[in-house]
Amino acid sequence: MIRQVLSATALLAAIGAPAAGGSAYASIALSETEAASPTLPQLLSARERAETENRLLAARLDRVIPAIMREQGIDLWLLVAREYFEEPVVASMLDAENMHARRRTILIFYDPGQGKPVERLTVSRYGLGGLFAPAWDPAKQPDQWQAVAELIAARNPAKIAINTSDLYQFADGMTVSQYDKFTAALPAPLRARIVSGEGLAIRWLETRTPAEIELYPTILRTAHAVIAEAFSRKVITPGVTTAEQVQWWYRDRLLELGLTPWFHPSVAIQRQGAKGMLDGAEVIRPGDLLWTDFGITYLRLNTDTQHLAYVLKPGETAAPAGLRQGLANSNRLQDILRRHFAIGRSGNEVLALARAEAIAAGLEPSIYSHPIGLHGHGAGPSIGFWDNQNADPRGSGVINANTAWSIELTTYAAVPEWGGQRVDFRAEENAFFDGNSVRFIDGRQTELTLIP
Known part of the structure; x- marks a missing residue:
């Protein structure tokens, strides 16, 4: 059972209202009655769809991530995906122009606490539509996993969540090979802080x-x-x-x-x-x-x-x-x-x-x-x-x-x-x-x- 720290009211307040300049579809509201002869709404162009998807994703990252990290009591969440082998959570965080992870894409969310904004970092060669701040310079640290370990050690999180779950496929994205590489680079004292990100993965996707x-x-x-x-x-x-x-x-x-x-x-x-x-x-x-x-x-x-x-x-x-x-x-x-x-x-x-x-x-x-x-x-x-x-x-x-x-x-x-x-x-x-x-x-x- 997923542990809840925030009340439902608090989480709703954290998620907030629709962003300004919202949907062009506001004319259709939730309804208990289905239209007798429904007509096909006007469909968006490829560019309009991409813009809409990116707007929705940006709002989700801004509002849902801080709320669920505090709800679950996790201060650092690490996500790993490889090109054409994107795990469900990472796949849902790629902007509309980045259809796949590039090489190895590593995402990190870090909550410094005290109401400060959650950091969104990408330890990869390529940025992700401005939604994650680049946090790796291969010229200075050629080893990607060592760069991850250094970044985490500098923040000294109490809990490091990774996506592992026997029950839910949505929360089981960390593969054995990537886990081995990650833990080999991580200082031993930090390894003991690794926990399952099952609750975070489910809450991110379901909200x-x-x-x-x-x-x-x-x-x-x-x-x-x-x-x-x-x-x-x-x-x-x-x-x-x-x-x-x-x-x-x-x-x-x-x-x-x-x-x-x-x-x-x-x-x-x-x-x-x-x-x-x-x-x-x-x-x-x-x-x-x-x-x-x-x-x-x-x-x-x-x-x-x-x-x-x-x-x-x-x-x-x-x-x-x-x-x-x-x-x-x-x-x-x-x-x-x-x-x-x-x-x-x-x-x-x-x-x-x-x-x-x-x-x-x-x-x-x-x-x-x-x-x-x-x-x-x-x-x-x-x-x-x-x-x-x-x-x-x-x-x-x-x-x-x-x-x-x-x-x-x-x-x-x-x-x-x-x-x-x-x-x-x-x-x-x-x-x-x-x-x-x-x-x-x-x-x-x-x-x-x-x-x-």
Whole structure:
């Protein structure tokens, strides 16, 4: 469990409000209601995207780093990456023009205490967009690791955090070879001060700033608009189009838009009289319940959405009532889950509380929600897994304020119009926890999309 020193209120105050001259996307606010026919927002040019990413990163470094270092009680944090082998934290700290680490890139954060600014240093041959001060002159000290050791010794930190973690991949970036080189150069008395930077890595990656949350609704709206296109007659001709053709349509559409998927889109079919999910070369037919799982990366933030659609039969104007009720059940489970979020409560605790309430309400739930942000399956505690509805070590971490979540889950129900067939009503929407409540970022699906 990650130790907390600062209160949630103190950390929020440290992170602060959006920087002046913020996003061009302020017109879209967080909303509980999803747009019925979402339209694609205007996308930024490559230069505008880079400028936006750099602005967000600068604000994160200025505000989040001091707050989490003081929260975790760490005065020096050392990060190491090599070209094309960037660890998750370093990769998230590279400016938009530096797409990879150069040779060996070493970053150091040092908090001198007494309210003084945190130093941001790079011990490498190249600077990093002005965000880190160069701290190595190879002409004076050719040995990079010796330069690191001298820099640390001069500051005499009480704790030296490096990214090692058996549980969280996000916090396990220090390789054995680099650790050996580092510790060989470090004076023996300082080696005893090395501690895991697990808490810092998780808190850095999971914390969302006001400027990021200001942008997130537009990013989600972009994803929702693409899903709306996919689940329409523009893409799907019943009796002709296959599930895998819709999957590859997504990929082609994102290429056109200059956007990136962080996973291959999923499309599958549930059909009366058919067992399980049908996918691949299966042709979509009238009367089918379609499911999609789709996510993009834009401005370094990720989306993850699962929606359902019904293909109308000739003469139908609405989906069968049993299918509509199934989605309503999943909406109810979303609300139950959101109510149990609380600062300091573990993911496992939230899972147990939400499942108990849902089962008592007569639902058949499966919850597998996760943080989202700089990664699709983001840093922070998980709330269940589709193949494990009990406590899991990955759900032992605590929930913090200013975090974004994929509220991912399903309920199962017998559909009368399908002869009592058990149907899987998957739902996934992205939300923001401000420390008090969980709000959807760009609404949620409450009605099945209808495809004529």
